[in-house]
Amino acid sequence: MLADEFGREVTGVRVSLTDRCNFDCVYCHNEGLGDTRGPMDPQDDEMSTDDVVRFLEVAAEFDVDAVKFTGGEPMLRQDLEEIIERTPEQMEVSLTTNGTFLPGRAEALVDAGLERVNVSQDALDPEDFAAVTKSGAYEKVLEGVDAALEAGLDPVKLNMVVFEHTAGYVPEMVDHVARNEGMQLQLIEYMPELTGKPEWNVDIGRVHDWLAEQADEIEHREMHDRKRYWVSSDDGDGQGMVEIVDPVENPTFCANCHRVRVTHQGHLKGCLNRNDDLKPMGEMSKPEIREAYREVVANRVPYYGEYMIKNGDDEWELNDKYIEEYAGI
Ligand SMILES: Nc1nc2c(ncn2[C@@H]2O[C@H](COP(=O)(O)OP(=O)(O)OP(=O)(O)O)[C@@H](O)[C@H]2O)c(=O)[nH]1
Ligand SMILES: C[S@@+](CC[C@H](N)C(=O)[O-])C[C@H]1O[C@@H](n2cnc3c(N)ncnc32)[C@H](O)[C@@H]1O
Ligand code: SF4
Ligand code: SF4
Numbered sequence: 001m002l003a004d005e006f007g008r009e010v011t012g013v014r015v016s017l018t019d020r021c022n023f024d025c026v027y028c029h030n031e032g033l034g035d036t037r038g039p040m041d042p043q044d045d046e047m048s049t050d051d052v053v054r055f056l057e058v059a060a061e062f063d064v065d066a067v068k069f070t071g072g073e074p075m076l077r078q079d080l081e082e083i084i085e086r087t088p089e090q091m092e093v094s095l096t097t098n099g100t101f102l103p104g105r106a107e108a109l110v111d112a113g114l115e116r117v118n119v120s121q122d123a124l125d126p127e128d129f130a131a132v133t134k135s136g137a138y139e140k141v142l143e144g145v146d147a148a149l150e151a152g153l154d155p156v157k158l159n160m161v162v163f164e165h166t167a168g169y170v171p172e173m174v175d176h177v178a179r180n181e182g183m184q185l186q187l188i189e190y191m192p193e194l195t196g197k198p199e200w201n202v203d204i205g206r207v208h209d210w211l212a213e214q215a216d217e218i219e220h221r222e223m224h225d226r227k228r229y230w231v232s233s234d235d236g237d238g239q240g241m242v243e244i245v246d247p248v249e250n251p252t253f254c255a256n257c258h259r260v261r262v263t264h265q266g267h268l269k270g271c272l273n274r275n276d277d278l279k280p281m282g283e284m285s286k287p288e289i290r291e292a293y294r295e296v297v298a299n300r301v302p303y304y305g306e307y308m309i310k311n312g313d314d315e316w317e318l319n320d321k322y323i324e325e326y327a328g329i
Contacts, residue, residue: 001063002293004300011258012066012223013059017080018046018264019072023098024134025120027161029194029272030072040076047266049079051284053086055262058289060088062297067091072264075101084112094118096159099144100137106144106151117148118157118186122166124176132165145183155184155241162207163190163200170207174214178233178240189246193273204246211242225256247272249316251305260296268292270300274307276322 003009019030020040047055056067067087074080075097087093094116095109102109102119109117119141123129126138148156160166160173170187177183189204208227212218215229216239229242247253261269268279279296282288301307301322308316 002297010260010297014068015262016070016264017074017077020076021073046264052083056087068094070096081108081112099141102144102147106147110151117153118159119145120159122160123169149182154182157184157186159186161188167202175234178238184241186243189248224253254302254304268296270296271303273303
């Protein structure tokens with residue numbers, strides 16, 4: 001297994017299969033690449049099925065044991081089932097999706113080897129959902145969650161970005177997953193780094209405090225040192241798990257980051273928040289992939305605490321070291 005100079009072993013890869021999407025969420029960072037708007041048809045710059053599989057085979061050589069497929073909307077790729085089918089056995093396969101294409105396809109994905117799914121659901125009301133996603137597909141998303149549960153995916157994690165538009169829904173969403181077996185909730189701190197609009201920020205510390213009061217049990221996940229709260233439903237009949245993803249200005253989160261990303265164009269990326277460390281994998285032959293992978297892992301640095309450091313006024317600023325290193329890129 002390869003590790004960077006901060007001792008962070010790379011155990012997982014996150015592969016963006018496309019940057020196309022049928023939604024236009026107001027907050028979307030598109031896994032670090034910006035806008036998802038544009039044509040919906042398959043694009044020439046996307047990695048082919050074989051490219052993705054070859055990359056995964058190389059990652060497996062380096063003992064990577066988990067892959068997350070994401071996007072854009074990864075289910076716009078019609079070869080997703082084939083990619084999953086051809087993913088090396090040793091990898092846990094998970095998917096993050098907006099859920100609209102799960103009805104009718106969830107079973108085939110499971111048959112191909114999908115083990116887990118995260119479905120983005122930011123509200124429990126069609127109008128608020130539409131305001132956030134610029135889409136009227138609320139019912140389809142609910143159907144998608146049901147289809148995933150029926151296909152045996154367990155848990156189905158609901159991803160909710162906590163920001164000004166959604167913060168009021170947190171208690172309702174927590175109760176929703178506590179009542180419904182098989183569902184879990186992932187509350188994702190709104191990340192303004194790539195999308196701007198810091199005015200939408202919500203103090204995630206208050207969400208932690210509220211959950212700590214409600215929780216029957218609290219645990220830590222090794223990945224990113226994330227906290228997980230086990231909370232009972234309001235009627236006392238059920239219990240659900242709520243995980244908080246709080247990467248913003250959080251050096252502990254970055255110190256426990258064990259993932260490398262791949263863009264839909266086949267560029268390796270050491271950190272979600274950076275685009276100055278993109279590394280193309282050439283024609284994507286195995287030797288080229290190996291070399292690029294080794295280099296990207298070796299050059300990974302924690303974003304908060306190393307790439308960004310606190311200045312004398314207690315504000316985050318770019319570490320001079322990296323200004324020089326990447327000057328001109
Ligand atoms: N800054 C940062 N944000 C992350 C990272 N991993 C996840 N996130 C945020 O959390 C969002 C949801 O991630 P998902 O892909 O659904 O799942 P996950 O939480 O990473 O993985 P699992 O919980 O194992 O399914 C991402 O799109 C990011 O906004 C990370 O390494 N760094
Ligand atoms: C970029 S989407 C790609 C996968 C799929 N289209 C979806 O929405 O689930 C992956 C995750 O990133 C989250 N996300 C997007 N922009 C974000 C932001 N600015 N801050 C925090 N999370 C964000 C979304 O909520 C979603 O759960
Ligand atoms: S569904 Fe996912 S990729 Fe599409 S706009 Fe929303 S967050 Fe971005
Ligand atoms: S270093 Fe930090 S910001 Fe970058 S991907 Fe890892 S956790 Fe996210």
